[in-house]
Amino acid sequence: MRRLTLMMLAAASVALAGCMVGPNYQRPTVETPEQWRIDLPKAEEVVNTKWWEQFGDPVLNQLIETALRDNLDVRVAAARVDQFIGILRTSRAQALPQISYNANASHNRTSEVGMPPLSPALDPEFNLYQGTLAAFWQIDLFGRVRRLNEAAQAQVYASEQAQRGVVLSLVAGVANSYITLRGLDRQREIAVATAANFGETMRIFELRYKSGLVSETEVSQVRSQFKLAQTAIPAIDQQIAILENGISVLLGHNPGPIPRGKSIDELMLPVIPADIPSTVLERRPDILQAEQNLVAANANVGATRALYYPNISLTGLLGSVSTAFSDFLTGPAQAWSVGAGLTGPIFTSGAIRGQVRSAEAQKQQAELFYQQAVLNALGDTNDALIGAQKTIEQVVLQQQRVDSLREYARLSRLKFESGLIGYLDVLVSENDLFAAELSLASLSAQRYTQVVSVYQAMGGGWVDLADAMTPVPLGSVQTHK
Template identity: 30%
Template sequence: MRFFEPKRLIIVAAVTQLWACTPGPEYLKPDVAVPAHWSTEAPWHQGKPDDAALKGPWWELFGDADLNALEQQAMAHSPNLELAAAKLEQAKATATVASAGLYPSLDLTGGAARSKTSKNRPLASPTAQHISMTQNDFTLGLGVNYEADIAGRVSSSVKAAQASTEQAQADLENAKLLLAAELASDYFSLRELDAEVAVVKESINLQRKALEFVSARHDLGAASGLDVAQQQAQLDATLTQIDALQQQRARFEHAIATLTGTPAPSFSLPEKVLTPKQPEIPVALPSDVLQRRPDVASSERAMAAANAQIGVAKAAFYPSVMLSPKIGLESATLGSLFSASSLLWSFGVSAVQTIFDAGRNQGNLDYSQAGYQATVASYKQAVLTAMQEVEDGLSGSAILSRAANNAQNAVASSQRVLDLATARYEGGIGTHLDVIAAQQGLLASQRQSVQIAGQQSQVAVYLVKAVGGGWGKQ
């Protein structure tokens, strides 16, 4: 038959491939209601979205060399990042495997055998003679296997694998963002505790001097034993605060060690009091923020992958067609193996159509469609969470800015109260209880001021995370 001439085989393959262009469901990203502007009033600086720009190292905006070194160490040694990077490599490999289905596979086979036939074997015809034969058999062949993608199973699998790879890439970026943000948050919490410890230690020094003064007055008979006992109790209570703060600091120090890939027992961070730098974090419009958030991108790519899986499930309802042309050589002698008379070939087409599967294919399709709806819900939730976090960051930044000014005023007022109470007590017209109350008020105001400054740094980190990373150095 001349049907199997090469030109005709090419035509058959081309027609089959055109037939294969049956797409799965078209992927359309669902619309999500996004406000045009943030509700929080200025001050906040609007940034221009540019995903090609560097989103890190955004932590350098805070101008802290220790934080910069810790972040670099975390990026290089964090097991969580190694895990996310390994998953990305797996996704890339899966995409490579899926893409290979778009092309035919070629198999080269070869063999050499020597065999002896039985003289008593059944004869092929009545005229044949019973003889035994010993002979060689040399073969060399090239086989092709190709699935005609009639219903788009292969192409849908490729789309799903590519979307999953992009999702894994977004997950890696999100892991980096979360790691950097958590490390910065723990770092500023630790430094805020350092500042609180410094404030408490300064208060302890003042209270010890006050105790010495009261004790001296008591020795001269100008102060009562109650005054001495009250001042001693105040000093003891303040000393207790140091231990509580050190315990909290140790927990943050251990957390930082883990984030940087260092065993906690071999990690230490010397105490240091910072003057927090509060950088201006540019914030884009809500619609632009969604383009930068890696967790939102991951959720969107998960939708695309789930949509493609519906195409894979639908393809199971259509025939599966395999093309398997083969060409080769076979000869009883090695010397004549490559002669024209040793040529052999075949062309085969096989098709399988499921007639009855007790609802298995329909169940798989229903499962895929439900899985897609789940990813849609997850994407909508990710968008809502992103909007919430940015609003929280903006409002928190504005509120804490006002609170910081009020806290500084409170410290100044508390200091004046202590000065007046001390002067009145030394002048003999005030009670020592007034001095104790003034000491407590000053310490509370100072600690509150330090805590608010730490919260400002925390909120700045939170806002950077909420907008999907930094916008480059400002």
């Protein structure tokens, strides 16, 4: 007994110092440019703030807070983190001793004419009472369980990054939708004001037509212009309703109206972060998730290779067995056993080799996916930075065009009133002005949404700030934030 105990302790000590089969994880090398394709002023730490507050609209801040609290996708992602935490706990338990119990009582009858036949002196009916404590410990000599734990831990981290990715998309989605909504509100104001202006012109022309001062053709032209402005209003209303319903879903609420704050012209333009190429992109949730999936795939290679090596286990049993309840748990009824087991493959017809090859292929896929995620992040960020700057330039140019068209329309109307030109020239100038004003309102909204795209592309510490505003499900264990 003492010798067996010493053997078990020696095996345990060897397990604690045992090696792990398989490659240790090393981050793949991915070339990243030193600078972006566009030169923007450096803005240190701007990307780590609640950037949506820079718009200066309390209503937008409240909408984002509500979405982070009530959005169902965020809740699903948080529950998925808990799922992988449960898997991790199950995996870790494999490396620790397992203790179980068993107890039962039964009334039995044995055959009197069996082989061998029962002695006539013995009663064929008897009671049996059993109670045992069993212990089992798998010695992780070659690190298979540790590799499985490593993979499970990486999956927890990956699920947390997936949750951060949902938060990132949610905040950007609410901000973009709200800004687009305010842009549509501005377009509706322009359409209503233009329709009212054209309506007044139509009323004047109808009076002039009755007085014989203008022709029916000119009245028809003015009426067509008025209807054009009126037609734009229900089309914009439809877009507004659809967008409000979409925002409501993001908020986790039933479709309905959305409160408004500042107008599109009153919003402040957040600072555009730049010159932070590597440190910020490394914190993007999709990149971190892809890397953790690679870590898990790498660990699974080691766990699969460990199948070639033997499994060592220690078992123990302590209990009591008796046919009489009065003798149960007494010394004579005591039963125990201690043992050690060794199992391993000899010939598997290539089954293990196939599993190893599959695991290595999955690792290769994960590595390529990680590299692709980095490239996509670089592309997204460059696109967002270029879009932010070029949209601002478009807004300036479009504003100049609107100013020119407004002056053109004013001068055309003066010439018409003086009888120098026909109303067709006025109609063309005013219709061009109407279209240009609608385009300016749309570009003004895009100017802000492009900045949102910059923050979304760069990720950064603000995602953690937003994630901290989301609810944590009961039983959730924060393992890696």
